[in-house]
Amino acid sequence: MATLKKSSVLPGFNLTLGYTIGYLSLIVLIPLTAVFLKTASMSFDEFWQVVSADRVVASYKLSFGASFLAAGINAVFGLLLAWALVRYSFPGKKLVDALVDLPFALPTAVAGIALTALYARNGWLGQYLEPLGIKVAFTPLGVLVALVFIGLPFVVRTVQPILEDLDTELEEAAASLGAQRWQTFRHVTLPILLPALLTGFALAFARAVGEYGSVIFIAGNLPMVSEITPLMIITKLEQYDYVGATAIASVMLVFSFVLLLIINGLQAWTAKRTGRDR
Secondary structure, three states: OOOOOOOOOOOOHHHHHHHHHHHHHHHHHHHHHHHHHHHHOOOHHHHHHHHOOHHHHHHHHHHHHHHHHHHHHHHHHHHHHHHHHHHOOOOOHHHHHHHOOHHHHOOHHHHHHHHHHHHOOOOOOHHHHHHHOOOOOOOHHHHHHHHHHHHHHHHHHHHHHHHHHOOHHHHHHHHHOOOOHHHHHHHHHHHHHHHHHHHHHHHHHHHHHOOOHHHHHHHOOOOOOOOOHHHHHHHHHHOOOHHHHHHHHHHHHHHHHHHHHHHHHHHHHHHHHHOOOO
8 A cells, every 4th residue: 555645845854854953063063062172172270270260150150140030030020011912902002012022123232221321320210229229230230130121022922922822711711610810820821831931931041141232231340240251251252362261151051051951841841741742
């Protein structure tokens, strides 16, 4: 009996797979491999001396800590914003929906200058915050504000399509069985949204870890206080210390990969538990 093959508008499997592997190798694998090979030219003592310097360790804490916190803030408020855009109608809704994508289109340097002007001592908001003891510009708090700004669209645009496809009859059925609003959200809606929410969190975190342009202006770049790790890499490059720059970059790559692997594992586990992987 002749077997029927599914027709496809794409080329054959071998050609498609070959193109995919070749493309990923040129864009991702080869550059990352070059970073590790360049780092391997150092002895372990030299490597450890570079990556464990006090200023570098302080930059790790700020970059990864602020990125993780900013992604968490965006996960909460991004969910609320996506919920408002999908479930409610209000004046200016289309404008708000368009403004969500502004951090995507806005050059990062422009975003950094705008945030600095806004939160500086004589800025529109800074002039009211500093008398209250809240200093944003040129502090770690300013770094956090910048990372929240650039990461919000990742959560909103990841959660929004899932909310649009979510059948409200499930929530109505839960309400008809006596569930309160919070119970309905906790046991019915949130488990469905959680995989998408974790994806948005991971994307926002990944963007924040490597962010440079929007942070460099508002951070102030004070040693041991508001220096981010990408700045340390740039500093090494300006000093023509390419090996030292790749050493710090390799540490960032490993930490980022491990954290993203954990987040993706949680996402897969949540999707499997809620049956969303089928």
